[in-house]
Amino acid sequence: MDEVKYVSGETRLYAIVGHPIQQVRSPEMVTAELVKRGHNAVLIPIDVLPADFERTLAGLMRVQNLDGLIFTIPFKRSALSLAHELGAQARQVGAINAMTQDRRGKWVGDIFDGIGCVEAFRRHNLEFKGRRVMLIGAGGAGRAIGVAIAHQGPSSIRIYDIDEQRAVDLARTIASVDPKISAVVGTPDVGNVDFLLNASPVGMLSDPRAPIEARQIPSEVVVFDAIVKPEITKLLAIAQQSGCRTILGREMMRGQIAKIVDYFERGGKTSFI
């Protein structure tokens, strides 16, 4: 019998918890990052029914060789109450997607979706500081992105969501993070912005729509789409045809994974940008 090299009795565990779970990419991507950094560790998928969430997590959090958890749909909000301590962005967003134990054995949680977006821009040598941002979508992902950007000191964030109340709530949260930012609610606009960000589901999978009406975007605007599949959404196709720089959802995911693994390695010390 051959043996395998990638799991042994000494392997440290990380898990992504969601329902359903088959579609997640963290097992491959986070495990690759952990292994690249020299850890004998694996991130496994854990499929938990919502009704079982509390009971299963109470058990998992006692596993001695489990060092970190990632939460995905539909658990990012309910996971908030599991953490003994929360990072600033987790409190402001009202959700977490990663949790690890600090040196005292306490579980600390934070949210990295938005940080992944900021990191993706940083890898293109682009900073949010002083920039004018148009953010489409103020749901789970949009809220996390809005809060993460607010910590970077942009000059303005204009927010659109099909549910206006969500846009208003996010604008209010952003103002509380940094009152110097002009945080306003408005329709999607490609004029007078430096960065155009889509965090809405419009354009996902087989949805052929773009979240903007314009068929042309000023070429100096950098366009980002949080959607991972398809890689090039209708919005990104319009941006590319317009000569804009584009940043893909996959880049946000990579940025986020690097930051989450940093967080795991540092026992919950956040290394925001």
Added chain:
Amino acid sequence: MDEVKYVSGETRLYAIVGHPIQQVRSPEMVTAELVKRGHNAVLIPIDVLPADFERTLAGLMRVQNLDGLIFTIPFKRSALSLAHELGAQARQVGAINAMTQDRRGKWVGDIFDGIGCVEAFRRHNLEFKGRRVMLIGAGGAGRAIGVAIAHQGPSSIRIYDIDEQRAVDLARTIASVDPKISAVVGTPDVGNVDFLLNASPVGMLSDPRAPIEARQIPSEVVVFDAIVKPEITKLLAIAQQSGCRTILGREMMRGQIAKIVDYFERGGKTSFI
């Protein structure tokens, strides 16, 4: 970022639960067997403190993509009460080391240590039927081996344990499995036996002792040692010098793993030899 091939969102989970856990070999060996049989599956180590056992298992047993559990020290007895249904050998031994869900979603458990020993002999074309067996050690492993052998219809089993009560208990259990077997308690004897089995810890790791006093064993006796480390114990060295056929602890482990994976694949239907 490279991706890894061995874990994805679709990976099915199996786990070995114990404390401590670093020393177990099932993660490599069972995962290799699962992968060899074409499954996208991994067996992970789970380190659980005894005080957390019930809570953690209650959570794990609700994980939707977890298909099987293996139990090791110190949980083989306490795991018995987790199973909704037990195999015959589990009931007779009073412990389980594997549990899976049947087609109705019920958790069924059984014990495979002894079955692994029988399977190791079978792979040498050796059957217990009609044979005279000397079994040293009637603790956890010895009890499982004694019961599994009893199901094979040997003519006699002579049992020795440093704790005589355990030997008496096992002889009684064997008689209840098959009253035709002569099950007796006695000191280690290398005469009038076909198979000499060590299931005691004597000879483990740096222990230089053999569990028998004899320095010579009749060459027609087949000698088995359940100890995995070292591979060649003092007992097996004496056997080899005496010209006996030997069967190693590692072979029992391999036999057991094949049988446990059969059990997992068949939803708890035991395929005893």
